Amino acid sequence: MSTAIQEPEIKETPNYLNAEYGWKSWLFTTDHKRIAVLYLISISVMFALGGVFAMLIRLELLTPQGDLVNSDTYNKFFTMHGVTMIFFFLIPSIPATFGNFLVPMMIGAKDLAFPRINLLSWYIYIVGALFALAAIVMGGVDTGWTFYTPFSTTYSNTFVITAAVGVFIAGFSSILTGLNFIVTVHKMRAPGMTWGRLPLFVWANYATALIQVLGTPVVAITLALVGLERAFHIGIFDPAIGGDPILFQHMFWFYSHPAVYIMILPGMGVISELVTCFSRKGIFGYSFIAGSSLGIAIIGFLVWGHHMFVTGMSMYAGLYFSFLTMIVAVPSAIKVFNWTATMFRGSISYETPMLYAFGFIGLFTIGGLTGLFLGTLGMDVHLTDTYFVVAHFHYVMVGGMVVAYLGAMHFWWPKITGRMYPEGWGKFSALLVFAGFNLTFFPQFILGYLGQPRRYHAYAPEFQVLNVMSTAGASVLGLGFVIPLVYFLWSLRFGKAAGNNPWGAKGLEWTTQSPPTTFNFDETPIVTEEAYEYAKHEEAHVG
């Protein structure tokens, strides 16, 4: 408190961005908001890199012959696309940037519980990313992002260990972020900020943090075993001497399925915030949405086997995993229904963030429902390893998480930078993303249903029309990502000043100035009302 006092004479209001200058003030900062910005820059670079690989994949698939690159290079393209996008963009995306920035502000704290560990997590992420980049520069990896054994341990001649070490290291960054969030939410809430008043974004990040803390160590030890197996040929995953390669898949998916929820839960938290704000209505079913985040986090740990229906698992295990996969759809559906109910009779306005929220609800619903197709044992035998799977998880990961991420960018950009983005361009690119996304991935559902297998650089000529549509859509989608990049950078200098609360939104983060001061609040706020009391204030205005 005493530290937040500043001289009032300074023309530009003091805030976390102009509190100190110079590269040292950034690289040695412990301010959660600056660390969020560091993460934002780093993951944007990795997103661009992953996007380049995606475009190369789509270019290759423009023609059925496989004439742009050979199959080995193509294998490296989709592997590096998956590794960079999943481990270095999607997993850190919303928690490490918006979570980092907003969780302390939303609960009325000055910082996360462990600011130095927060900075350490960014450095760990960077070291991990450098290993991944090194693997790319030296010649790539061709195992797929899943590092399946025994191919990864025995037969692949690429830089598996380097990439696995990168993912292993980046995992610890994720663990530390999760640990920080859990302790912060438990111990740092402002007076009056009870668990029942936490913004749903905080609930979502809390549930995500549980998965990060409980799941990531398992994939760490699994990748360590892969690296050791590859280095010493010890045989743990080598069937030639009695090792069990399927055990690797169990251990890998024990983390990597919950990791899917690391990649979607924070997005759901964002949508909860956007939907209530732009409907000017309290959230419908607060406790159900909060509880369903925890439900997804818990049940998410029990469904990993649905990635392995055709790998030689026991049929009874298959039944069990199929059943639980159906169950995990319930909390996801609860969220979608509650968002819809929130909008019902709300006074909805169509700013850019809300457009992204609409996009999320539609696309995530398609992604989730097609997940039920794949969770059904008989359907999965037909659809496994086809483009149907590719389309399904891109509807969840891109149509869900990336769209939510862009929604969050537009919604909180004024808070982060103090500047508004150009609304017209924002709406235009939101529509572009939606159209481009559907054009890219909807044809892939059909392709997969018709039988085009994933991970091949050549395909039967009759699939070409749909593949051309997909590639065309990818170009539109790419443009939809580039335009926001340009206008966000433009707005840093030319955007009009945002004011403290441009959306008239509820939540403690909007009670601070934009950009916030280093310690967020001049005085620890006292919370006296529930989250999202929009209706109350509308009435007060009318009255």
Added chain:
Amino acid sequence: MRRRTLADTHVIDAEHAHSPHLRHHFDDMGQQFDSATFGMWVFLLTEIMFFGGIFGAYTVYRNLYPEAFAATSNYMNPAFGAANTAVLIVSSLTMALAVRAAHLGQQKVLQLMLVFTMIFGAAFLVIKGFEYHEHWVDMKVPLFPGHWAWDGPLAPPEYAHQAQILFCFYFFMTGFHAIHMVVGLGIMTTILLMARKGTFSPTYYTPVEVSGLYWHFVDIVWIFLFPLLYLIGHTKNLI
């Protein structure tokens, strides 16, 4: 969590002025202590999952090849394992006494107990080193070509490959544990240096408490490793 009120603000400012250990973003020392210990518990949860992964893999293989795993016990030396178990349990005791001394403000006792803890920790690693050396001489290190042999009356030839997998588990599990011991010794060194500078007092001993939690956890992992690796086959030789 302690509820804060407006009236607390003045108290907080007063404490802020008094305790040099209070970091700016906490309201009071109690909140800071609670956060640090809770954070360590969450970290230990991740450690449980980390070791849990490899314990899980061990369980799968032991169920697949129970006889082969039992046969490898002939090449484990329970004397080493038992000695190390004893050493670690005593080190946990001295660690607990160190935390108690810090709590009571007994600076000399604190430093003494930290030194004892480090001695026992180092003794564990030395004994482990002797044991690794015995395996090396014994040709039971499948990680390196030329240092693995599976022959003799105690080594049924049909278990050759499977025994190799168990020895890999042995080296990974004890190796990861040893790395945690080394990290623990590094932490203890830091705590000892802080204690010598007089950092700790009955109102501020969070680092001692938190490092103690870590130390006990690493000890507990060994309590599980000892029976799983040493005592699965030839318990009769012990008696």
